[in-house]
Amino acid sequence: MPVKSKQKTVFFCQECGYESAKWLGQCPACHNWNSFVEEKVSSSSGSRSGRLSAADSETRRENRPKPLSAISTEAEDRLVTGLGELDRVLGGGIVPGSLMLIGGDPGIGKSTLLLQVCKNLCNNSHKVLYVSGEESLRQIALRAERIGDFSDSLEIFCETSLERICDEIKKERRECVVIDSIQTMCNEEISASPGSVSQVRETTGILLRLAKENNISIFIVGHVTKEGAVAGPKVLEHIVDTVLYFEGEAKGTYRIIRSVKNRFGSTDEIGVFEMSEAGLKEVLNPSEFMLSGRPKGASGSVVACCMEGKRPIMVEIQALVCDTAFNIPRRQAMGTDYNRLNLLLAVLEKRVGLRISNLDAYLNIAGGLKINEPALDLAIIAACVSSFKNIVLDEEMVVFGEVGLSGEVRAVTGIELRINEAARLGFKRVILPSSQLKGIRPPSGLELTGVKSVADLMEVM
Numbered sequence: 001m002p003v004k005s006k007q008k009t010v011f012f013c014q015e016c017g018y019e020s021a022k023w024l025g026q027c028p029a030c031h032n033w034n035s036f037v038e039e040k041v042s043s044s045s046g047s048r049s050g051r052l053s054a055a056d057s058e059t060r061r062e063n064r065p066k067p068l069s070a071i072s073t074e075a076e077d078r079l080v081t082g083l084g085e086l087d088r089v090l091g092g093g094i095v096p097g098s099l100m101l102i103g104g105d106p107g108i109g110k111s112t113l114l115l116q117v118c119k120n121l122c123n124n125s126h127k128v129l130y131v132s133g134e135e136s137l138r139q140i141a142l143r144a145e146r147i148g149d150f151s152d153s154l155e156i157f158c159e160t161s162l163e164r165i166c167d168e169i170k171k172e173r174r175e176c177v178v179i180d181s182i183q184t185m186c187n188e189e190i191s192a193s194p195g196s197v198s199q200v201r202e203t204t205g206i207l208l209r210l211a212k213e214n215n216i217s218i219f220i221v222g223h224v225t226k227e228g229a230v231a232g233p234k235v236l237e238h239i240v241d242t243v244l245y246f247e248g249e250a251k252g253t254y255r256i257i258r259s260v261k262n263r264f265g266s267t268d269e270i271g272v273f274e275m276s277e278a279g280l281k282e283v284l285n286p287s288e289f290m291l292s293g294r295p296k297g298a299s300g301s302v303v304a305c306c307m308e309g310k311r312p313i314m315v316e317i318q319a320l321v322c323d324t325a326f327n328i329p330r331r332q333a334m335g336t337d338y339n340r341l342n343l344l345l346a347v348l349e350k351r352v353g354l355r356i357s358n359l360d361a362y363l364n365i366a367g368g369l370k371i372n373e374p375a376l377d378l379a380i381i382a383a384c385v386s387s388f389k390n391i392v393l394d395e396e397m398v399v400f401g402e403v404g405l406s407g408e409v410r411a412v413t414g415i416e417l418r419i420n421e422a423a424r425l426g427f428k429r430v431i432l433p434s435s436q437l438k439g440i441r442p443p444s445g446l447e448l449t450g451v452k453s454v455a456d457l458m459e460v461m
Helices: 054-062 084-090 110-123 137-147 162-171 197-214 235-239 286-291 338-352 374-389 415-424 454-460
Strands: 006-013 036-043 099-104 128-132 154-158 176-180 217-222 242-247 254-262 270-276 279-282 301-308 311-323 331-334 359-365 397-399 429-433 447-451
Touching (some): 006 197, 084 270, 099 235, 110 279, 197 217, 301 374, 311 415, 338 374, 338 454, 447 454
Parallel strands (some): 099 242, 128 176, 176 217, 301 397, 397 429
Antiparallel strands (some): 242 254, 270 279, 311 359
8 A cells, every 4th residue: 555645844944945843033054034935845654765776776885985095186077168268167168977057147148158058069079968947949949040050969858857857867878968947847756846945955966966976067057036146045056066157237248157166166267258149259358348438538437457256357437426416415336336435435535635425426337347346446536536526537547456444555466467467458557556566577568656545546647
């Protein structure tokens, strides 16, 4: 007589996956408030998860403890995606047997990026399976027509049942599998609905075991919340090997992919793409791309050099300081921290004596980048002063440096990389912290000007 499954109610934390028998206002694990959701789970003494197949038993017998000296540390062979920007972020390519999570806003281009990766892998005779739980075969085929020609090494499978997907993967070995998306996958052994905390957590765990045991590289697409984090429990990011975020404005043309976790490489790299009708195109020189369309002879505009990981990128800082039409002056910052702008304006008023507390101040980083690096402080102050006094700054000048509350200009990291990037793009002058001038040999044709404080910057301007 079959054993009937018992239904019980469990509360899960949506942030970290903590399990509780009753609802709690604050999670005792991650301390988030109002994060518990109620889910029904089934428990059965005859569950399939408790039994091991013959193949699993054989795998466990082979998996024995090994001495450290017997473990190989040679560099692993990687699958090259054919997209240099993505390969840089991954650390040189896809590691066989790795589980990678990619998240981003709806419509940002996650599916397009992975379809292009599948195209390049198939053209190099790699067998790839693309599993979609959100789109039909026709929808995927229409997108593929815009991207280019695909070989028969790519197979499309529209399915949400995890059991059927795993059977299909094991039936015919593939080198790479794409799951789009993890929130649509359903494990029939769990009674909760797809996208719930328990479904996402258990499904990802099964895919991780499948990737490791069969040496298959698996990409997982994850939805994001309104705060921009990957939806589901935080434990999801701990399970996978690599976490990638695809960023950018949905209506803009640029896209940035960055790694926030990578067990096989650095997290200090970013990849820049441009969205076009034929898919995503690599931006090999992001500095020139960000500075394109820069106005000539306009006040309130200055070029700064920021570091995205180990990559220097030139960006244009735009400021507008004008009379206010309101009782309380407005402050608005796009692309950087709003509170940082207020702090720097207070430094200008206290240390330099500029009376801007009764004026509106607007700040924008052209191109749509979102940067919170302290090295932009000096450029933000230069742009605000330029707009306030209606002074047109030198178009061939780059400014960077951190500003303290006393008005001092402090050192920043990657100074030589920033200077070399400025020289490569043809800039003639760099204003930087004076404490970092010692021991630096500027490239020919580039003048370095050091400043110790905001007052020194005013004199230079």
